[in-house]
Structures are given as C-alpha cells and as structure tokens.
Amino acid sequence: MIKIIVDCFGGDHSPQANVDGALAALESTRDLHLILSGDESILRKLLEGRQYDNSRIEILNATQVIGCDERPTDVIRLKRDSSMIKAIRMLRDDDSVAAMVSTGSTGALVAAALTRIGRLRGVIRPAFCPVLPTMNGGIVGVCDSGANVEVTPEHLRQFAIMASLYMENVYGVSTPRVALLNVGKEAEKGDEIRQAAYKLLTETTELNFVGNMESRDLLSGSYDVVVCDGFSGNVLVKATEGAALELMKKLKKDIYSRWIYKMGAALMSRMFKEEKEFMNYQNYGGSVLLGTSKVVVKGHGSSKATAVQKCIEQAFKMQISDLNGKIEEIICKYDHYEF
Amino acid sequence: MIKIIVDCFGGDHSPQANVDGALAALESTRDLHLILSGDESILRKLLEGRQYDNSRIEILNATQVIGCDERPTDVIRLKRDSSMIKAIRMLRDDDSVAAMVSTGSTGALVAAALTRIGRLRGVIRPAFCPVLPTMNGGIVGVCDSGANVEVTPEHLRQFAIMASLYMENVYGVSTPRVALLNVGKEAEKGDEIRQAAYKLLTETTELNFVGNMESRDLLSGSYDVVVCDGFSGNVLVKATEGAALELMKKLKKDIYSRWIYKMGAALMSRMFKEEKEFMNYQNYGGSVLLGTSKVVVKGHGSSKATAVQKCIEQAFKMQISDLNGKIEEIICKYDHYEF
Numbered sequence: 001m002i003k004i005i006v007d008c009f010g011g012d013h014s015p016q017a018n019v020d021g022a023l024a025a026l027e028s029t030r031d032l033h034l035i036l037s038g039d040e041s042i043l044r045k046l047l048e049g050r051q052y053d054n055s056r057i058e059i060l061n062a063t064q065v066i067g068c069d070e071r072p073t074d075v076i077r078l079k080r081d082s083s084m085i086k087a088i089r090m091l092r093d094d095d096s097v098a099a100m101v102s103t104g105s106t107g108a109l110v111a112a113a114l115t116r117i118g119r120l121r122g123v124i125r126p127a128f129c130p131v132l133p134t135m136n137g138g139i140v141g142v143c144d145s146g147a148n149v150e151v152t153p154e155h156l157r158q159f160a161i162m163a164s165l166y167m168e169n170v171y172g173v174s175t176p177r178v179a180l181l182n183v184g185k186e187a188e189k190g191d192e193i194r195q196a197a198y199k200l201l202t203e204t205t206e207l208n209f210v211g212n213m214e215s216r217d218l219l220s221g222s223y224d225v226v227v228c229d230g231f232s233g234n235v236l237v238k239a240t241e242g243a244a245l246e247l248m249k250k251l252k253k254d255i256y257s258r259w260i261y262k263m264g265a266a267l268m269s270r271m272f273k274e275e276k277e278f279m280n281y282q283n284y285g286g287s288v289l290l291g292t293s294k295v296v297v298k299g300h301g302s303s304k305a306t307a308v309q310k311c312i313e314q315a316f317k318m319q320i321s322d323l324n325g326k327i328e329e330i331i332c333k334y335d336h337y338e339f
Numbered sequence: 340m341i342k343i344i345v346d347c348f349g350g351d352h353s354p355q356a357n358v359d360g361a362l363a364a365l366e367s368t369r370d371l372h373l374i375l376s377g378d379e380s381i382l383r384k385l386l387e388g389r390q391y392d393n394s395r396i397e398i399l400n401a402t403q404v405i406g407c408d409e410r411p412t413d414v415i416r417l418k419r420d421s422s423m424i425k426a427i428r429m430l431r432d433d434d435s436v437a438a439m440v441s442t443g444s445t446g447a448l449v450a451a452a453l454t455r456i457g458r459l460r461g462v463i464r465p466a467f468c469p470v471l472p473t474m475n476g477g478i479v480g481v482c483d484s485g486a487n488v489e490v491t492p493e494h495l496r497q498f499a500i501m502a503s504l505y506m507e508n509v510y511g512v513s514t515p516r517v518a519l520l521n522v523g524k525e526a527e528k529g530d531e532i533r534q535a536a537y538k539l540l541t542e543t544t545e546l547n548f549v550g551n552m553e554s555r556d557l558l559s560g561s562y563d564v565v566v567c568d569g570f571s572g573n574v575l576v577k578a579t580e581g582a583a584l585e586l587m588k589k590l591k592k593d594i595y596s597r598w599i600y601k602m603g604a605a606l607m608s609r610m611f612k613e614e615k616e617f618m619n620y621q622n623y624g625g626s627v628l629l630g631t632s633k634v635v636v637k638g639h640g641s642s643k644a645t646a647v648q649k650c651i652e653q654a655f656k657m658q659i660s661d662l663n664g665k666i667e668e669i670i671c672k673y674d675h676y677e678f
Contacts, residue, residue: 135585149530183573191488215574216581232574234522235554239575242555243582246474264606271593271600
C-alpha cells in the first residue's frame, strides 16, 4: 500500500477538483492510500454521498489557506496550519507516507520541500521536470524548469541523470535521448557553463547524451529530456505553451470572422477537439520536483480533477518504481565538484 | 541619397534572392543607392536584362564564399576577400556608405561588425533585436536575441533604450511598452541580475517600463519591447517560432488524415493562407544589430527576395530616422557602471 498526501487547497479549482481527482485516482489505482489535507469540515462535505473505499482515505485537518501572492518564506513561517505546510510536515515525519501532490503556490512548495524534506543523498539541487507533448505523439521532459535560476555544469549533469531516470521509470521511455538547451547545435556554443556541461554530459556513460538542442526543436520528437537552467527552462516551457495557445486562440477568432470558415470548421470539429485535447496540459500530469528525499509533484494552479488524478498517479509510479533509489545510486557514482 | 551595401552571398537562396530583393528595394525606395557585394561576374549575369536604375546600383567584387559552419574568427582572418568581409570593410572605410544587409553567417557577421565597425558612443554591447508578429496584429521586438549570452543589468538597460528607440523610429510605435523577460511578474523574481535590472529600468525616465513579462505572454500584444540576455532571448524567439510552426505542421498533417477534414480545410483555404502569411518571418524583415556605429541588418539564412527587400528598407529607415544619433544621445545621459 502506497500512501500519498494530497494538498486539497491552493489551486484555482480547489478543493473540489482536488477531491474529485483524489477519488478518481483511488478508483484507478490499487494499493493506493490517500490522505487529504485541508479544512476537515469542507472536505467531509465534499466527500458526502460519494462512492469510495473509506478504508483507503483519511483527512489531515488544516485550517489556514495560502494566498497566491504570499512570499514563500512568510508561508513557511506564518502558515504552519495551512494544508500545504501540514502536509509537508507529515511527509517529513511519517515514514509510512511516500509522496505529496499539491496545486498550491510553487514558490512556497519549493521552499517548504527544500527546507523541510531535504534532498536525496548526493543531489545538490532538486529541479522541476514538467513533461510536454511532442508533435509526433511522444513526450519530452524539461529539467530544470524553474527551481534554480542559476546553475553549475554539475547541477546540469544531475538534472540530466534525474530526468532521464524519470522518463524511463515513469513513462517507459527506454534509454532517453538527453539534450542540452543551447543557442546552437555546435559543441562550443553558449557560455562557459554550457560548454563545461556539454563535456560533463558527454563523459557520463549512464546518459544517452545526444548534444545541444535549439529551443525551436523542443516539440520535434527528436529528444526525450532537455536539460537547462531554471531560468531558460522556464522561458522555454512557457514560450512553447504560450505560442501554441495564442495561435489556437487566433485560429478560433479568425474562424468566427466569416461564415464560410465556420462551415469549414464545423466539418473539422472533431479534429479541433482532438488538437485541443492534445495540447491540454491537464492530460500530462504535473511538474515533479526531482531530487527531494520524498516524492513531490506540483500540479498546475489551474488543474481540474483529471490533472490532479494524473499527478497522484505520477507520484504513485515514482514511488513504486523506486525512482529515488535509482537516482541516488547513479548520482553517488560521481563526486560532485562545484565550478 | 542613402548608400547601403547588400552582401549577396551566404543565404540559402543567395545570390538570386539577394539580387531580386535589392532590385525590389530600389524600386520601392527613392533616395536609395545600393552596392552589391559578391562575385562580379555572377552578379552581372543576374542583373542582365533586368529593369533598374543603373545609376543607383554598383558592384563590389568579392570572390570568396563563407561556409555556414566556418568559425567566425577564421572567417575574419582567412576570408578577407569574401562578400561579407569586404562589405564590412567598405562600411568602415567609406563615409558615404550608411548601412549593410547580410543573410550570411550570424556568428561571422557579429564578430566582424564588432571588431571592424565598433560601437556607438556609450554602448557597452551591441545586441540583436528581431521583431515578431503578435496575435492582435501588432509586433514585438526582442532584444537581445543572441549576441550576448551573458549580461549585466546595465547591458539590459541599454538594450531597452536601443530597442525602444528602434520600435519608435522604424515601426512608428509611440512610447513603446518595455518589459523585462523573467520567470514571474513580481519585481523580486529572477536572479540578482534581473532584480537589479528591474530597478534600473524603473529609474530610467526615458523608458516606458511596464514590469516583468513571462515568456508565455510574448505574443499577447501587451508589450512592444522585451529585454533579456542573449541566451534566454534566443530560447524565447526560437521556442515561440518553433511551437507555432510545429503546430501548423501538425494541423496540416491531421487535415490530410481524413477526407472530411480536407473538405473543411478547402472552405478555409484562404484563412489558412493568411495564417501562413501572418507567421512568415519573411514579412517582418531581419534582425537588426543595435549599437554598432553603422547600421547592420541580419536577414534570416533562408531569406527570399521579399525578406531581403524588407531588410534593406529597414536599414534605410534606421538611417533616415537617425536612430543611431538618438541612441547615443540617451545612452550617454547615463554613466554606465558594470556590476
């Protein structure tokens, strides 16, 4: 039985979506036990009249709520009775609890996870690794996408090792093709950090390092893992999502501008629905924080029930595949030296 | 009469597209005089039988050709008789020549421009500023997009000043809204460089600084200038272009998968053609190098005649509006101190 805590407050559609997602995950996944954190009276009301296995769910009462613009340090200090901080504390203190899922403030979650839960043996910096759909029907993981705005070459190597194992163990990608985000494909491109990282990645025999990648090729399907600092990774992921969404919005607007386009679009309605579904991040789960000593998955702030369910299933897979054990094993082979 | 050199060799469609673009610009722009650099015998052949004002065009003979994977430093040293290096030399030595347009190697062009032409008074680092179409029909300039992978806050302020004046003088955008690329909107987001730059930009009264921008909002139409280091700027521009192109490719493929979609698409063919045209960077000219003492415009390597024409018109507008004089005037108001 794997125990996972679900922080039920903090996202745009919380707590309803979080509770619905939790119940769906309970239904889809055997050997899963859930702890819902948040205001007990509200959670009890949401569970009322629902069909679920009562023995596999419990509630961790927490009455405070975290606002989306609160400073992470304030949250840790002042919101000790919030659903997120209480969940983090339980994750730290209770050996039987394996993982946590939250749709709350990213900054607060990172700060709390790093200070309260700590890192895996050998890991210098935990990093976020969201997964995006590629245009040929595959997926690609981007690590780091925002936890570390400044990095060293050794950090980048660790991100590569963690993300590669993640794609392999959770998504079944065999010998993932790992690329380094850079401003050109040639080995000597980029700043000193990138050049040194290129060398380190080449030397790391456990990795299938395929060289530098330019951001325009992210969705091409030629890569399974892209390694980068958290600043450019954040720019990469959000620019890609933003461009796709803005373009779909423009198409929709243009379709409504003439009746003949509307007729054409009517014939293609199933296709457009599929494209929309294809680009819907809700189907790809959350952004995992790799490198913390217990599994932490961050769902998008606007997660609906399906997205929450996927996040829980992700956390479950990470735990059951012993991803963290495998990460430690490889990371510890390399003495890490800082530049 | 404004004299501009067009480097006719180096792009995918050169020299034909470059010559065609040059003749089109000569037709569209009065008071323009062009110098075509490259192998004279080839250029003469391409001009043969064409209609143009013979008195406004001349040829600078250069016989060497630069390969796309040659190292910039080698190009400067070994390819002195190439169309690009000869053009740069003429730009430096001949006071009557105002500007240069090239579709050749970016690295070589930057290296040659910086070492041979030099910077405007007060400018620490010249920077690239390509322009992208926004989804509401406007445009946005991204500066720097690749000339400087490492920057200081003062560099970022200078990029903001140069790009803002560029958008105002060349594209007629009044009091351009300038944003700083960052991982979140709040002032305290990002690394120390970003935080210090935010402060500097706020203090610069000549700028209409509107705060941080996340990469997903690049095409929203809410910004006229985005300021960033060359690494993340490169990631931003290429990720945005890449996502839009990959998505259009996917739509096209999906349309061909069923006859009913093909029928629908047939009704929308004019719309799709317009979308394609809208996203065609060839219509938005080249990426100007701001901050060099003479105007340098870099066209995309795959530029066709229209793109080359736009680049020449851009260079012409930069010169006629005295953009460089205006940049010097404001930059010199601020003592630049390095961090």
